Amino acid sequence: MSVRLAETPLIRSLPLFKEMSEQSFTDMMDLSMLQRFPARADIIREGEMPDFLHIVVEGAIDLFATRDGEESTIDILYPVSTFILAAVIRDEPYLKSARTLVPSQILMVPSQVVRDTFNRDAAFARGIVAELAARYRSVTRVLKNDRMLTSTERLANWILNSARRLKSDEFELPLEKRKLASYLGMTPESYSRGMSALEQHGVHSHGATIKVTDVAQLKEFARPALSDDA
Amino acid sequence: MSVRLAETPLIRSLPLFKEMSEQSFTDMMDLSMLQRFPARADIIREGEMPDFLHIVVEGAIDLFATRDGEESTIDILYPVSTFILAAVIRDEPYLKSARTLVPSQILMVPSQVVRDTFNRDAAFARGIVAELAARYRSVTRVLKNDRMLTSTERLANWILNSARRLKSDEFELPLEKRKLASYLGMTPESYSRGMSALEQHGVHSHGATIKVTDVAQLKEFARPALSDDA
DNA sequence: CGCTCGTTTGAGAGGTCTCAATTTGGGTGG
DNA sequence: CCACCCAAATTGAGACCTCTCAAACGAGCG
Numbered sequence: 001m002s003v004r005l006a007e008t009p010l011i012r013s014l015p016l017f018k019e020m021s022e023q024s025f026t027d028m029m030d031l032s033m034l035q036r037f038p039a040r041a042d043i044i045r046e047g048e049m050p051d052f053l054h055i056v057v058e059g060a061i062d063l064f065a066t067r068d069g070e071e072s073t074i075d076i077l078y079p080v081s082t083f084i085l086a087a088v089i090r091d092e093p094y095l096k097s098a099r100t101l102v103p104s105q106i107l108m109v110p111s112q113v114v115r116d117t118f119n120r121d122a123a124f125a126r127g128i129v130a131e132l133a134a135r136y137r138s139v140t141r142v143l144k145n146d147r148m149l150t151s152t153e154r155l156a157n158w159i160l161n162s163a164r165r166l167k168s169d170e171f172e173l174p175l176e177k178r179k180l181a182s183y184l185g186m187t188p189e190s191y192s193r194g195m196s197a198l199e200q201h202g203v204h205s206h207g208a209t210i211k212v213t214d215v216a217q218l219k220e221f222a223r224p225a226l227s228d229d230a
Numbered sequence: 231m232s233v234r235l236a237e238t239p240l241i242r243s244l245p246l247f248k249e250m251s252e253q254s255f256t257d258m259m260d261l262s263m264l265q266r267f268p269a270r271a272d273i274i275r276e277g278e279m280p281d282f283l284h285i286v287v288e289g290a291i292d293l294f295a296t297r298d299g300e301e302s303t304i305d306i307l308y309p310v311s312t313f314i315l316a317a318v319i320r321d322e323p324y325l326k327s328a329r330t331l332v333p334s335q336i337l338m339v340p341s342q343v344v345r346d347t348f349n350r351d352a353a354f355a356r357g358i359v360a361e362l363a364a365r366y367r368s369v370t371r372v373l374k375n376d377r378m379l380t381s382t383e384r385l386a387n388w389i390l391n392s393a394r395r396l397k398s399d400e401f402e403l404p405l406e407k408r409k410l411a412s413y414l415g416m417t418p419e420s421y422s423r424g425m426s427a428l429e430q431h432g433v434h435s436h437g438a439t440i441k442v443t444d445v446a447q448l449k450e451f452a453r454p455a456l457s458d459d460a
Numbered sequence: 461c462g463c464t465c466g467t468t469t470g471a472g473a474g475g476t477c478t479c480a481a482t483t484t485g486g487g488t489g490g
Numbered sequence: 491c492c493a494c495c496c497a498a499a500t501t502g503a504g505a506c507c508t509c510t511c512a513a514a515c516g517a518g519c520g
Contacts, residue, residue, distance in 0.1 A: 065374045067455065072377040074370070086363035086370075095370050118352075118359070125355045129348070129362065133316035136366045140304070140316075140325050143373045144295045147302040147415055150475070177499070185377055190476060192500050207485085207499095225297065380507070407467070420508060422468055437467095437517090 003029040003107070011057065011107060014080045016131055019123035028117055032109040037100045044098040050087040052108040056080060059104020062179065063096045073182040075138065076101070076175070085132050088114055101175060144225065151186040152194040156222035158184060159203060159210060169212040177208075233259040233337070241287065241337060244310045246361055249353035258347055262339040267330045274328040280317040282338040286310060289334020292409065293326045303412040305368065306331070306405065315362050318344055331405060374455065381416040382424040386452035388414060389433060389440060399442040407438075 003011070008029055011017060017025060034057065037043065043054065046066055061077040063084070074096055077083055087094045088111045100106075118125050145154050158180075163169055173180065181191035195205055201221040202214030212218055233241070238259055241247060247255060264287065267273065273284065276296055291307040293314070304326055307313055317324045318341045348355050375384050388410075393399055403410065411421035425435055431451040432444030442448055 065378065067374075067378045067453070070378065072374070074373060074377075086366040089359055089363040090367065092367070095367060095374070119356065120352075122349050122352070122355070125352070125359070126349065129319055129355070129359050132359065132362050132366060133319040136316040136362060136369065137320065137322070137325060139366065139369045139373060143304060143369060143376065144297075144302070144325070146373065146376055147304075148295065148297045148300065152475095187477060188499070189478085189501085193476095196500090223297070382507095417509060418467070419469085419510085423508095426468090 003032050003034045007034050014055075014057075016055070016080070016082065016127040017124070019127060020117075020121045021123065024117050024121040024124060028109060028113055031113045032107060034105060034107050037104050037106060039100055039102050039104075041100045041104075042097070043100065043106065044084065044094055044096075046095065046097045047093050049093055050084065050091065050111055052110055053082060053085060053088045053114045054098070055082050055107040055109070057105040057107050059106075060101040060175070061104065061106075062099050062101050064099075064182070065096050071182065072185070073179060074142070075135075076179075076183055081135075082131050085128070085135065089128075089132070101179070141225075146185050149223070151184065151190050152197050153222055154184045154186070155191065155194045156198060156201065156203070156218055157224050159198070159212065160215075160218060160222055160224060162210075163212050163215070169215070171210060173208040173210065233262050233264045237264050241285075244285075244287075246285070246310070246312065246357040247354070249357060250347075250351045251353065254347050254351040254354060258339060258343055261343045262337060264335060264337050267334050267336060269330055269332050269334075271330045271334075272327070273330065273336065274314065274324055274326075276325065276327045277323050279323055280314065280321065280341055282340055283312060283315060283318045283344045284328070285312050285337040285339070287335040287337050289336075290331040290405070291334065291336075292329050292331050294329075294412070295326050301412065302415070303409060304372070305365075306409075306413055311365075312361050315358070315365065319358075319362070331409070371455075376415050379453070381414065381420050382427050383452055384414045384416070385421065385424045386428060386431065386433070386448055387454050389428070389442060390445075390448060390452055390454060392440075393442050393445075399445065401440060403438040403440065 008025075011029070011034075012025060037059075043061070056077050056079050058079055061081075061083060062073055063075040063077065064071045064073045083098055084094055084096060091111065114128075118128055145157065149157070162171060177191055178188040181188045184191070186194070195203070198218070198221075199205075202212060202217035204211045204213050238255075241259070241264075242255060267289075273291070286307050286309050288309055291311075291313060292303055293305040293307065294301045294303045313328055314324055314326060321341065344358075348358055375387065379387070392401060407421055408418040411418045414421070416424070425433070428448070428451075429435075432442060432447035434441045434443050
């Protein structure tokens, strides 16, 4: 029930932990676990109570909601992000389930330890609230896109954002198409049709490779929100 | 640029401020403003930078996103809630606009004062993070409903939640139908058709009056999420 | 009493989903 | 090494949901 000393430098350098005091950090690590999971491992199930704050240190996490056996991906997390912080803070049941997409390393901090440290270490508190605010803004953007854009426009925006983030007009899909479709709130079939529709708007794709051939044209089609640049 | 002493007891009793030190509280109030707005007053515009943390003390606030002149209501806030906290914390542009629905009183705390107090007063920090987490969970629920339910099912769930909250099977709509429709992610026309469809599922409505005549039947139709009770 | 604005109703179009069939691609075992 | 197999992806057809546009209706207010 403790994170080995050799593992801590990486964790220590994460934004969430960087500013906190040495004492708080080592105390917290003594009470936490760093665990490895294979791909497609269930980490959290919707409706359960939060015992730990989870932090993706390595790998990728699929956050999804369930109803009648149907799944919808709400968010996909890469290092270094927390999940599901809001449930831990409010000590209320998870609203989403989580599973690994690829083999992953996850840091698990007991909920009570998070709350105690939050109260004692202002720097850690700042980190928590910054992280939570970032997650909040992320969901808000997804909701806005769902409400105001067609599925093909959402796909176009996703491509634009990916290209911008990777600073490249050509890149490989980082996950299954069906998973991306779910994340964008559409079926695999719609994704497929959407992608072929985008051939007319400055995108060319071959299998998992996507190439933006005309950024200006794609932008015109996607009508990205002003505030999505931030 | 200061809140009058006579006004503070009400504010002081709000969950966000209740636990903080007397010193922090009076310092903060000295630097804040309590302002009255008429109905339909614009408070915040999407894309602007946050100068103040806003808190609805009285009235009701419509939070909405805009694109191409179209509006979509993301959330409706009643006393006592903050908005838009995440932008203030991250010091990034607002993702939504805000306007009053009815004459309202709004407490405005300069962003920098919020951040300073957050660092000095752990009780206030707890309040902030609890509020932010609550808002986060709220958006998450909206997104889940948008993704997994038809518009009529969303309406049914809204009625169920309202009846439960008010502990009454009969109540008046607290806002315009068109506004509620937008909040539920549908057009006024769809709202109207949805409401008449619900006549077959345990709901009866006359103008702004809604009466749940058969809770069990309505629940069966609405398929509420397990975790929405919390 | 007659506006005005919100609501309701109707008709039709568009977007997305479902179901089914086909094709593709990757991985496995012979 | 290759054929096979399975899952994912694509394509097609049709249904459903929701939207748009238009017109009729109704309640509140000057």
